[in-house]
């Protein structure tokens with residue numbers, strides 16, 4: 345039995361909304377729970393969050409307010425997912441780490457969106473993993489894993505099978521939070537994972553079946569550890 349935090353990128357299930365993929369993830373997560381693993385699922389806000397961020401920007405709202413709007417959108421996706429999980433979930437999207445911990449001790453699947461302004465749901469995944477003493481954080485994103493440079497911009501980018509958190513920091517384009525940022529993982533998450541000696545697997549979220557393999561310890565993308 346392992347304690348898993350599964351972070352599904354909004355770029356995967358919500359850009360645009362992919363009902364089929366959401367159904368597949370719900371089914372797989374149910375299977376993983378029935379295998380005996382303990383699970384927290386963290387969902388991002390996808391393009392709808394970015395649309396609302398733009399509205400907030402155009403209304404001249406400050407970055408913290410823009411973040412809060414995006415957090416609300418991510419929680420909406422979390423609610424959809426939580427409802428889909430039925431009795432396996434706690435019946436409420438966790439909005440604090442305390443609520444996540446309470447849900448977890450009841451043996452239920454924790455479902456969360458954003459937590460607070462200033463970072464992305466990657467950091468939420470890492471903070472939840474820290475709080476729940478998880479064994480592994482798994483992130484499904486829109487690439488096969490982590491590359492030497494941004495594969496969307498550079499055709500000579502090479503995918504890495506394994507790396508350290510220090511290597512990962514070097515390939516990040518931004519080390520500071522920008523509202524609505526999209527990069528492989530955020531730097532707050534890296535700090536939290538590093539200080540807790542946690543492991544992270546980044547995999548292609550459009551191949552959800554890899555989640556089962558990752559949950560059982562296989563490296564299906566890039567394995568990052570200290």
Ligand code: UTP
Pocket residue numbers: 352353354355356387388389390391393410411412414415418457458459460461462463464465466468522523524525526527
């Ligand atoms: P994410 O960037 O985590 O969503 O949150 P995503 O769609 O899953 O992103 P990808 O797929 O990894 O690119 C959307 C935005 O919500 C705000 C941030 O502005 C973030 O960029 N947010 C989210 C917060 O401010 N705090 C949180 O705890 C979570």
